[in-house]
Amino acid sequence: MAQQETDQKTEGGGAILEGEGTVDDEGFLVDTRDAEARELAYRERGTSRPITVVGNPVLHKECQDVTEFDDKLAALVDDMFASQRTAEGVGLAANQIGVDLKVFVYDCPDDDGVRHVGVVCNPVLDELPPEERNLEDGNEGCLSVPTAYAELARPDYAVVRGQDVQGKPIKVRGTGYFARCLQHETDHLYGHLYIDRLGKRDRKDALRQMEEGTPRYETVPNA
Numbered sequence: 656m657a658q659q660e661t662d663q664k665t666e667g668g669g670a671i672l673e674g675e676g677t678v679d680d681e682g683f684l685v686d687t688r689d690a691e692a693r694e695l696a697y698r699e700r701g702t703s704r705p706i707t708v709v710g711n712p713v714l715h716k717e718c719q720d721v722t723e724f725d726d727k728l729a730a731l732v733d734d735m736f737a738s739q740r741t742a743e744g745v746g747l748a749a750n751q752i753g754v755d756l757k758v759f760v761y762d763c764p765d766d767d768g769v770r771h772v773g774v775v776c777n778p779v780l781d782e783l784p785p786e787e788r789n790l791e792d793g794n795e796g797c798l799s800v801p802t803a804y805a806e807l808a809r810p811d812y813a814v815v816r817g818q819d820v821q822g823k824p825i826k827v828r829g830t831g832y833f834a835r836c837l838q839h840e841t842d843h844l845y846g847h848l849y850i851d852r853l854g855k856r857d858r859k860d861a862l863r864q865m866e867e868g869t870p871r872y873e874t875v876p877n878a
């Protein structure tokens with residue numbers, strides 16, 4: 656997911672500290688601890704790759720489940736964090752760098768400015784009961800639809816269940832902007848872009864913005 660146009664990110668630094676993979680009393684992943692150090696370690700090991708854009712077939716179909724939690728997956732995650740930072744995004748799905756696997760990474764603030772950093776494999780969004788489903792309009796963008804933004808209503812709370820890079824079950828929750836990120840990235844892995852949720856006119860406008868803009872990062876030309 657692209658940053659909000661006014662969103663700012665801080666540079667990472669430091670070494671990995673203990674605590675990665677810990678959960679709170681309700682079993683949710685603690686993804687705020689040592690966020691800066693963990694993000695830096697991931698991307699320093701990785702190599703940035705170009706971003707696939709709307710129209711590329713890998714973005715428009717459901718990805719394959721992750722079944723091998725090995726060094727190859729770990730290296731992919733490192734590359735995804737490096738690619739996400741190069742593109743100045745807050746979330747990135749594997750198919751956005753051309754890899755047909757259900758995994759996404761994120762480095763995203765919530766509405767209180769708290770930084771969340773993590774990885775989710777094989778994500779599934781919880782279906783919220785009606786009393787918890789509060790839609791919130793927000794300006795949304797996508798690294799695979801570069802330079803384009805559109806208003807889109809999404810629930811302001813989200814829970815994603817999946818696995819970490821070792822294959823252990825995890826669940827992640829978010830509110831506000833971070834909830835939007837979790838939903839956006841999970842959508843990617845099932846073949847949906849945010850513009851697919853827009854009305855015909857707004858989708859057309861987003862594609863026009865993309866056509867008229869110039870990405871600030873390397874993209875993969877569509878054949």
